[in-house]
Structures are given as C-alpha cells and as structure tokens.
Amino acid sequence: MKSLGNIRRAFAPWTDPDAKPYITFRNVTKRFGDFTAVDDLTLNIYHREFFALLGASGCGKSTLLRMLAGFERPTSGEIILDGQDIAGIPPYKRPVNMMFQSYALFPHMSVESNIGFGLRQDGMPKNEIAERVAQMLKLVKLEKFAKRKPHQLSGGQRQRVALARSLAKRPKVLLLDEPLGALDKKLREETQFELMDLQQELGLTFVVVTHDQEEAMTMADRIAVMSHGKVIQVATPAEIYEAPNSRFVADFIGDVNILDGKVSASGNGKIELAVAEGFTIRTATGSTPATGSAAGFAIRPEKLKVTRAAPADASVNAAQGEIWDIGYLGDMTVFYVKLDSGKVVKASMLNAQREVEDPIAYDEKVWVSFGETAGVVLKD
Amino acid sequence: MNTWSRFNIASVVLGFSFLYLPIVLLVVFSFNESKLVTVWAGFSTKWYVSLFHNQGLMDAAWVTIRVALISATAATALGTMAALALTRYTRFRGRLLFSGMVYAPLVMPEVITGLSLLLLFVAIGFDRGFVTVMLAHITFSMCFVTVVVQSRLLSFDRSVEEAALDLGATPVRTFLEVTLPIIAPAVLSGWMLALTLSLDDLVISSFTSGPGATTLPMKIYSQVRLGVTPEINAACTLLIGFVAIGVIIASVMTKRREVQRQRDEQAAFAGR
Numbered sequence: 299m300k301s302l303g304n305i306r307r308a309f310a311p312w313t314d315p316d317a318k319p320y321i322t323f324r325n326v327t328k329r330f331g332d333f334t335a336v337d338d339l340t341l342n343i344y345h346r347e348f349f350a351l352l353g354a355s356g357c358g359k360s361t362l363l364r365m366l367a368g369f370e371r372p373t374s375g376e377i378i379l380d381g382q383d384i385a386g387i388p389p390y391k392r393p394v395n396m397m398f399q400s401y402a403l404f405p406h407m408s409v410e411s412n413i414g415f416g417l418r419q420d421g422m423p424k425n426e427i428a429e430r431v432a433q434m435l436k437l438v439k440l441e442k443f444a445k446r447k448p449h450q451l452s453g454g455q456r457q458r459v460a461l462a463r464s465l466a467k468r469p470k471v472l473l474l475d476e477p478l479g480a481l482d483k484k485l486r487e488e489t490q491f492e493l494m495d496l497q498q499e500l501g502l503t504f505v506v507v508t509h510d511q512e513e514a515m516t517m518a519d520r521i522a523v524m525s526h527g528k529v530i531q532v533a534t535p536a537e538i539y540e541a542p543n544s545r546f547v548a549d550f551i552g553d554v555n556i557l558d559g560k561v562s563a564s565g566n567g568k569i570e571l572a573v574a575e576g577f578t579i580r581t582a583t584g585s586t587p588a589t590g591s592a593a594g595f596a597i598r599p600e601k602l603k604v605t606r607a608a609p610a611d612a613s614v615n616a617a618q619g620e621i622w623d624i625g626y627l628g629d630m631t632v633f634y635v636k637l638d639s640g641k642v643v644k645a646s647m648l649n650a651q652r653e654v655e656d657p658i659a660y661d662e663k664v665w666v667s668f669g670e671t672a673g674v675v676l677k678d
Numbered sequence: 679m680n681t682w683s684r685f686n687i688a689s690v691v692l693g694f695s696f697l698y699l700p701i702v703l704l705v706v707f708s709f710n711e712s713k714l715v716t717v718w719a720g721f722s723t724k725w726y727v728s729l730f731h732n733q734g735l736m737d738a739a740w741v742t743i744r745v746a747l748i749s750a751t752a753a754t755a756l757g758t759m760a761a762l763a764l765t766r767y768t769r770f771r772g773r774l775l776f777s778g779m780v781y782a783p784l785v786m787p788e789v790i791t792g793l794s795l796l797l798l799f800v801a802i803g804f805d806r807g808f809v810t811v812m813l814a815h816i817t818f819s820m821c822f823v824t825v826v827v828q829s830r831l832l833s834f835d836r837s838v839e840e841a842a843l844d845l846g847a848t849p850v851r852t853f854l855e856v857t858l859p860i861i862a863p864a865v866l867s868g869w870m871l872a873l874t875l876s877l878d879d880l881v882i883s884s885f886t887s888g889p890g891a892t893t894l895p896m897k898i899y900s901q902v903r904l905g906v907t908p909e910i911n912a913a914c915t916l917l918i919g920f921v922a923i924g925v926i927i928a929s930v931m932t933k934r935r936e937v938q939r940q941r942d943e944q945a946a947f948a949g950r
Contacts, residue, residue, distance in 0.1 A: 369840055390844070450942040
C-alpha cells in the first residue's frame with residue numbers, strides 16, 4: 299500500500315470515526331478590541347496526541363494555547379476538555395499545565411522548590427512532594443542541581459526545570475509555548491527527541507505552539523497550520539508537506555515551485571493542466587477542479603529531476619530550460635533552472651556520491667522532468 | 679586620560695568640600711568642650727551625655743521614630759497597591775487622571791500640602807497631634823513608594839505570575855508567594871525612602887502637628903532660633919551616623935549580592 303512520506307504511524311485516532319476527541323474547540327472566536335485573534339475556529343485534538351500549532355507570529359496560535367491554559371476567555375464558542383466545557387474555569391483550577399516560552403521560573407526559589415510549587419498549592423503531604431520532585435529531577439537529569447537557583451543554570455538546564463515543573467502535577471494536557479525557541483540549534487535537535495520520548499513514556503497529550511516548521515514536522519503527530527486566526531489545514535506532517543490543501547500551506551511549509559495554468563482535461567482522477575510556461579502537466583494527485591478552471595500546480599524542488607537529455611519516457615512531464623544558478627549545500631545541490639518562459643524553478647538533488655562524472659554546469663541547456671504523482675494540483 | 683591631573687584633583691576637592699564642609703563642621707563642633715559653638719576649646723563628649731538627659735529632645739526623637747516607622751509602613755502598603763493598579767490595569771477608565779493624581783504630591787510645594795492638610799483637619803474637627811502628623815506623612819511619602827515600585831513592576835515578567843496561576847496558585851497566593859518576594863527589594867527601598875522622608879520632614883509636620891507631637895526636626899528648628907547649642911550638634915551627628923550606617927549596609931549588601939550572582943552565573947556556564 300502506498301502512503302505519503304516514508305513513515306507509517308501506528309497511532310492515528312483521527313482516522314477512526316468512533317474515536318472521541320480529547321480537546322475540542324468549537325466555533326471559538328477571540329477578539330481583542332477590533333482585532334480578531336482567533337476566528338470561528340473548530341479543532342479536535344485526541345488523547346495522547348502530540349499536536350502542533352504552526353504559523354507565523356500573530357496568526358492566533360498563542361492565543362489558542364492561552365485559551366486552553368485559561369489566561370484568555372473566548373469571546374464566543376466553547377472549549378471542551380475531556381468532556382467538560384472549560385471556558386469559564388480559571389487557570390488555577392484547570393488540569394492542564396503550561397511550559398512558557400521564557401520558562402517563567404520563579405527566580406527566588408531553588409530548582410526543587412520550583413518543581414514542587416504546583417504540588418504545594420495542592421496541599422500534597424511533604425514527603426510525597428519530595429518523592430515526586432526527586433522523580434522529576436531524575437526524569438530531566440538534573441539531580442545534581444536541586445539546590446541551585448534558576449540564575450545559576452544554563453539555558454538548557456532552565457528549559458528542563460521548566461519542563462519538570464509543568465509535568466510535576468501530572469496534567470491531563472501539557473501546553474508548550476515555543477519550548478525550544480531559546481536553545482541553540484544542536485541542543486534543540488537533541489531536546490526534540492527527548493520531548494517525544496517523554497510524551498510516549500508518560501502517555502500525555504502535548505499541544506505545542508511553534509513557528510519553526512522543522513520542529514513541528516519532527517515532533518508532532520499532527521500539525522494545524524494557522525493563518526489570521528483560522529486553521530488552514532490539519533494533517534500529519536507528511537500530508538502537510540506532500541499534499542498541501544492550499545497555496546498558503548504549500549508555500550508556508552518547505553520550498554515549493556508553483557506553476558499557474560488552466561485545466562484542459564479532467565477525469566478518471568487524472569488532470570491535464572496547461573501551464574503558462576507553455577507545456578501541459580499530466581498529474582494524478584491533488585484536487586480535481588473542473589475543466590476550464592484556473593489552478594496552480596505545486597511541486598517540491600527535490601521531486602524535480604534535472605538532466606541533459608530529454609526523458610525517454612514520453613509520459614513523464616518535462617520542460618526545457620537553462621541553468622541559471624547552482625547552490626552547493628554539501629548534502630545537496632540546488633539548481634535554479636530558467637524555463638523557456640522565463641520562470642525560474644528550483645530543483646534540488648541529493649549528493650549521494652562524493653564524486654560525480656561530468657557534473658552539470660552554469661548556462662547549460664537542461665531538461666526538468668517529473669512523474670505524474672510528483673506534485674499536486676491546488677484549487678484557487 | 680585616566681590620570682590625576684591638577685584640574686581633576688581640584689574639582690574633586692572643591693566638589694566634596696562644597697558637599698561635606700558644613701557637615702564636617704557640625705560633627706567637629708559636637709565634640710567641642712566650650713558652650714560657644716564657634717570657639718574650639720578642646721575635645722569632649724559631654725554634650726552627648728547631656729543630650730541623653732534632655733527630656734525634650736529625647737521625647738521629640740521618640741515621636742519622630744514612631745511617626746517614621748508607622749507612616750513608612752502604611753505608605754509602602756498603599757503605594758505598592760497603587761503601583762500594582764497602575765501597571766496591571768492599563769485600560770481602566772480614568773487611568774491617566776489617576777496616575778497624574780498619584781504623582782501630584784511629588785511636585786506639589788510642601789507648604790501647600792501642609793496647609794491643605796491643616797485646613798482639612800480643622801474643617802472636620804480632627805484634633806491635631808500624633809495621628810495627624812502620621813496621616814500627613816503617609817500622604818506625601820506614598821507617591822514616592824509608588825514611583826519606586828512601579829519602575830520595578832514595569833520590567834516584571836508577567837509570565838512568572840501566569841506560571842504560578844497555571845500551577846494552581848490562587849491570585850492571592852500568587853501575589854504573596856511569587857510577586858511580592860520578587861519585587862521585595864523595590865518595596866524595601868520604597869520603605870527606606872519613605873522612612874527618611876518622614877524622619878527629616880519639617881514643613882508638613884509643623885502644619886499638621888499639635889501639642890505633644892513635636893518631631894525632632896521641629897524641636898531642633900525651634901531651639902536653633904534661641905541659639906545653636908552643642909547639644910543640637912550632637913543630636914545631628916547621631917542622626918548623620920544612623921543614616922550613614924544604613925546607607926553603607928544597604929550598598930554593601932547590594933554589591934555583595936551582585937558579585938555573588940555574577941559568580942554563580944559564570945559557574946553555571948563554565949561548569950554545567
């Protein structure tokens with residue numbers, strides 16, 4: 299069976315029509331004065347899901363998270379958590395905890411008091427608190443730092459204290475606001491996998507807000523791409539990348555070439571698209587607009603093949619052009635090919651071999667080709 | 679550039695003598711043997727002894743200390759509350775008017791503050807004395823506390839409070855366990871400021887005090903009108919001593935904390 303991307307997930311409750319969502323936003327709107335931060339949004343998140351809200355700043359993703367935490371009240375609509383409408387419940391009575399972007403550690407308390415803070419608020423007996431705190435310190439590998447104050451820790455250590463503190467109360471849902479934003483690249487990559495392991499191990503529902511698509515793609519089971527207070531697409535990372543439902547999503551996630559054209563034939567799940575670049579694309583994927591309507595065709599750079607000779611198979615889509623620019627990135631090489639129409643498309647090729655016989659050079663005439671399932675048709 | 683040129687030395691000497699010569703004179707003459715303030719007749723501490731037997735001065739000192747402690751504490755509580763309201767509720771109706779009104783006493787001439795308080799107490803038939811002085815001191819020192827605390831709150835990371843709420847602390851507990859400890863240094867320096875303002879206030883105290891509630895500055899002022907005695911010099915020297923010790927302790931503590939903090943941070947990044 300074919301599936302999108304080279305990853306198969308065993309966990310996919312969103313495909314099961316009988317599965318009950320754990321968190322539901324139903325027609326939620328949030329306005330600040332004249333500004334609409336979240337606009338009539340409906341969204342389901344399932345138990346034990348690692349869910350990412352992805353979008354540019356100001357798209358409403360943080361407001362959504364803050365409404366889940368209880369710091370903002372929706373202007374209208376309802377938020378249901380585990381069968382209960384939580385819109386009117388103050389933050390200190392909600393079974394969710396949040397890890398803040400700035401970590402928001404209490405500067406006057408030691409690491410262990412920070413972690414135990416929430417437990418003390420619940421009136422947990424002292425010995426149980428000590429036990430739980432020790433457990434949490436072990437989980438984030440900070441046993442040696444229990445007595446330190448936050449300012450005596452490095453950035454990565456502070457991040458782990460914040461994580462331990464938000465997990466100490468064993469919340470039903472953990473909210474993470476740009477959890478890795480303040481870390482450097484290497485530490486960020488390590489921590490991504492630590493977070494994923496932790497989520498698996500504890501069996502919790504994670505909702506993470508991020509503007510970093512790589513982070514969202516790596517960690518999340520599903521991603522909601524947001525823009526201007528609305529969810530544009532909710533899908534697995536592979537679906538978002540390989541089958542974007544709109545120009546916005548195709549353009550927002552990763553690199554993409556978009557060719558505009560008109561549908562010249564449609565039927566049997568296949569489409570012929572006459573693009574402005576002067577050739578016809580035959581494709582079997584994406585949406586199927588009616589013959590005669592305008593549509594875009596999105597194709598990722600790595601799906602394009604750059605060759606000197608025209609492809610032998612006539613059923614393959616191909617266009618001729620000239621090498622405009624070449625970028626060597628180490629792991630891959632990016633070719634910018636100027637098609638005869640003047641449009642420049644981007645094609646990237648993995649450098650699987652160290653040595654290449656007679657590589658393609660600047661200003662050479664080349665063919666750009668792709669198969670009929672390599673790209674998707676976008677509705678306008 | 680960083681050398682002791684003659685010009686630099688001259689400006690330092692001039693500046694410091696301008697500031698401290700009067701005080702040095704006062705301190706020196708407090709140890710004078712002679713009763714005449716301007717004639718040096720040898721070293722003696724007898725005026726300090728007689729100071730402690732001067733019941734009038736001692737009573738005034740006691741009144742001053744009590745007024746200062748109570749009014750500084752009350753002004754700190756009120757001023758902190760005003761600062762919280764002004765920084766937290768940035769959108770309430772009349773905020774601009776309210777913040778302007780809080781700062782007004784800062785620039786209001788003391789004579790006017792004193793006179794208006796006097797008129798108020800007379801109008802409502804409030805007998806002037808200890809309580810009226812105290813109320814007056816709270817009134818004028820509160821805005822100073824507000825300014826100090828407000829500047830701290832402006833740089834306060836609200837997400838720390840949100841984290842406390844998120845972890846189950848009620849708003850009241852959040853304030854007591856998180857907000858207050860973090861802004862405590864600012865609250866304390868506001869309190870110290872209010873305390874010193876109250877200690878040395880003469881004008882407003884004169885307007886609002888009544889029989890039996892003479893503060894030390896009032897007492898000193900009235901005695902000086904009858905001629906300066908070395909006893910007054912001794913009293914002032916003690917006052918200077920107290921203030922100087924307070925300032926030194928405060929600055930040493932701040933400095934030490936700063937150094938410790940820097941060392942900790944370096945250790946954290948170097949040692950992991």
